[in-house]
Amino acid sequence: MCMASNNSSAIESIFSRASVRSYSEEKISRKTVEGLLDAAVRAPSAMHLEPWAFVVVSDRELLKALSDRAKPLFLEKLHHAPASFSDPDFDVFHGAGTLIVICAKPSTFSEADCWLAAENLMLAACSMGIGTCVIGSSVDAINLSKTELGIPAEFEAIAPIVIGYPAVKTEPSSRKTPNILAWR
Ligand SMILES: Cc1cc2nc3c(=O)[nH]c(=O)nc-3n(C[C@H](O)[C@H](O)[C@H](O)COP(=O)(O)O)c2cc1C
Known part of the structure; x- marks a missing residue:
């Protein structure tokens, strides 16, 4: 779980953020989601194009259907996908x-x-005690479900991120030291 306290510094959020894979039942309010989107759009963008657009899914049945669609697609794409993707009960x-x-x-x-924008959103969430996890394994299923999700045909889903209040504390994972190829 993100260990950063409310109004923590950016550096605290960077060093305490961890992908959360266990969530409580408590819903994130619309106002809180809007606050996270406000943080997301503070990201820099090439030529100030601000190309991002957002879809928020909180319908549990729709999430379940998407998860069920995502698993076989991901298994097809990634032959060494974790065994959990073959488990009918696994929720991506x-x-x-x-x-x-x-x-x-x-x-x-x-x-x-x-x-x-995704990283801004995740660090902002961390500073608010909200857990996040990128779910790359769902992106194909999302792009095949555009109509159902309200994503116009000309848009592509790029970064799916789940958010919620963490059910358990997750410690940040280790990192390799920066690989500095040259410093001239
Ligand atoms: C592009 C991308 C796709 C990812 N897809 C998944 C995913 O499908 N499921 C998942 O549980 N975590 C996913 N993750 C989270 C990574 O597994 C995680 O960021 C990495 O193991 C490092 O751990 P940390 O986020 O706790 O620091 C993804 C992360 C990225 C950046």
Whole structure:
């Protein structure tokens, strides 16, 4: 779980954030989600295009249907996918009650812009005691379900992120030291 306290510094959030894969039943309010989206759109974007657009899914049945669609697609895509993807009970969204999908109309740097917005959102959430996890394994299922999700055809889902109040504390995982190739 994010260990940063409310109004913690950016550096505290960076060093305490961890992907959360166990969530409480407590819903994240619409106002809180809106606050996270406000933080997301503070990200830099190439040529100030701000290409991102958001879809919020909190309908549990829809989340379940998406998870069930995502698993076979991911197994097909990634032959060494974890065994959990073959488990009918496995929820790719880890039981989170809210999924935020960051989408964009494809352009030169739209993916980079969306991922920067994603990190802003996750660090802001961390500073508020809210857990997050990127769910890359759901992106194909989301893009095949655009109509159902209200994503216009010309947009692509880029960064699916679940959010929720953590049920358990997750410690940050280790990192390799920075690989500095040159310093001239
Ligand atoms: C592009 C991307 C896709 C990811 N997809 C998944 C996913 O499908 N399911 C999941 O549980 N975690 C997913 N993650 C989370 C990573 O597993 C996690 O960030 C990584 O193990 C490092 O752990 P940390 O986030 O706790 O620091 C994804 C992360 C990224 C950046």
